[in-house]
Amino acid sequence: MTHLIIRPADGLLTVTMMAGPMAAAPVSRAEVEALLPAFEAYASSTIQRWQMPGVAIGIVADDQLVYAKGFGVRVLGGNDPVDADTVFQIGSTTKAFVATTEAILVDEGKIGWMDRVIDHDPTFRLSDPWVTREFRVIDLLAQRSGLSPYVIGEMVGLGYSADEMLAALRHEPVRGFRLTFGYQNVFHLEAARLVAAASGAPSWEAFLSDRVLQPLGMLSTTATEDGILRNPNHASGHAPADGTIRPIPLLPNFYAVGAAGNLNSSVNDMSRWLRMQINGGELQGRRIVGEKALKHTRIPQIPISPIASYASGWVVSSLQGGRVVWHNGSTPGFGSHVGFDPERRAGIVVLTSLGGKSPPGDAIAMRFHDLLQGNPERDYGSDMLAAADAGIAAEAKAYVRPVPIIPPRPLQDYAGAYEEPALGPATVSVDGDHLVLPLGPNRMPMTVRPWSGDVFSWHLPAGDAHLAGSDPAGKVVFQTKADGSIAGFKLLFREDSAERSFTRRPS
Known part of the structure; x- marks a missing residue:
């Protein structure tokens, strides 16, 4: 048994998993529906323990949305309930959308996974000239750049543009290119730039809308602050403060994070995205992306642990009963989880309006994955809550002023x-x-x-x-x-x- 701690999106997920995935067949709608009473009971108790203001959950199986339900309200103090059409920020689960747009262009011969990035964008620079020359398209989303984790991430909140953040990469030391896992957001800005240039689209978001969102019927999915606010059925973000949960406004400049996490979506929209992924690139007979190129986005690129690896916009994990392809997301005020079992052809979307370092939607999703695969029960919610409390206590201890206090100079x-x-x-x-x-x-x-x-x-x-x-x-x-x-x-x-x-x- 291996204890795995991953911070793949903007949050922390703690998962206990066992190696040795077993072969499995696709599950039927009836088989998944039989799991729903136990799943919903656990989801409800976890929502209550974490004091989540609003949660939307969708489960797909047998190429159908078999469960779609909202819990709680869109904003604390209000009366509008969350439902399957309520829009949330989905954070770093956006990264798989970037990978899929790359796969579309690979299909069309406009880019190749092993193309050098500088051949598409001569302005691309890292501090190491050799790494700059050798950095390939596949490296952009593989989280193995050799840069320190979350490098220059603070520039988003300070109002820097995508161009300024990419230019800052040339000042960051590179240690261990392709040797270690180091989570980043900034390289998704370069991937978006590359997709737009190779496709001739005005932006990555425009290409995504034209080639993925519109064909899938994801009509509530947007990539801007205005996009979420103008939808009357949107959730407000919330954060803990002094032991209580309270609403917070959208973070200024957040959408400058771009393709690393700028999408807003709903359970109904995301269920269509998940079905397309499970179906190998098509939905209801409409081909969005070639199956071979899409599957390439799930090839492990760098180990995270002995039983989990990062692919391209996805984490691929081995649970006791099989594989799970997943990613989570955490933004100021929101948390998300999207994951599926490619053999059983079933998956889950969890969208929450509670942000933080430990996205609580992970606990709900992991219980579903375990139920689906017949794995031993584990109370992920309690484990994650305890870890979050311990982290808060440790952080608070680090910020206790020393005694005696030494006065500053003038x-x-x-x-x-x-x-x-x-x-x-x-x-x-x-x-x-x-x-x-x-x-x-x-x-x-x-x-x-x-x-x-x-x-x-x-x-x-x-x-x-x-x-x-x-x-x-x-x-x-x-x-x-x-x-x-x-x-x-x-x-x-x-x-x-x-x-x-x-x-x-x-x-």
Whole structure:
């Protein structure tokens, strides 16, 4: 038995699995319906324990949507119920859509899996010239770039464009290209650019709509903030704060994440997508993508553990009773899981309006996979809730101020102009008893307060709900030269443990 911890999307999934998948035949609708009472009982109890405001679940089998149900309300405090047409952000489950658009172009001979990326986009650059030359189309979605996990992910929230994020890649060190699993979002921006260029479409989103969403009848699926808000049947995102769940607005700049996670969708739409995947690229007699090219997106590219690998926009796992092809997603306020058993030809979609590091939809989906395969029962919801609580406690402990507190030097000593290769220039200024550090194109006004000595805490604007329960949002650690003067600072992000090193510019 292997204990596996994966963070494949934006959240954390803890799964116990056993090697040795068994051969299986497709299941019938009746066989799946027989599992539904036990499944729904578990789903209902998990929703209650996690205090999920709204959840929509869809199950497909025998090329049919055999179960579609909403739980809870679209927004806490409201009365509008969630149903199978309620639209949620689906986060990193978007990544499989990118892989499918690539597969369509492979089918048409417009790109090849082993094409060099620079042959399609001469502006593509990494810090290592050899890796730049050898980076292939298949590498874009394979999570084996050799860059640090979640590299430059903080640039999305700071308002940087896709072009600026891709340009920043040339400043990031590459260690172990194709040797280790390291989850990224940024390479999906390059994949989207490549798809648009190779197809002649104005954008990846336009190509996706024309070649996948419209033919599948996924008419509620969109890729913008306006797309979700203009649908009257959409869920609001929620996040925990001080032990309670509360609604939060959509994160400004979130949709700059692009093809890494920008889709909004519903259970009814996603069930059609899942059926097409299970059917090898077609739905109701309409061919969307060739079966061979589509199956290529599920070929393992890099091991995550002895019994799980990352493919292209999918994780391929071996449970005790067989394979599961799946991915999850977590955005500020939402969580999702999409997965299927390719041998039994059945799968599940779980969309939730509760965000966080441990998407709770995974617990519900994993119980379905176990029931489908006849695996031993496990209470994933309790395990994940305990892990989430432990993580929150550990994080809180790391942000307890030391005693005794060392006073900082005069604040004016820290003021000045700084620069970081990816984020660019930044100016630290004094405002009364604290410092101010605007960052990014949108000049996000970060308040920087004394913590202890040359270490400061940084805080988002008052009332910002997107890091609810995570204040301060990180630390600023000033560094000194041999003569004691300020040489620069490290900006530490509490989310994802990212950090950026700024050097002081000559005055």
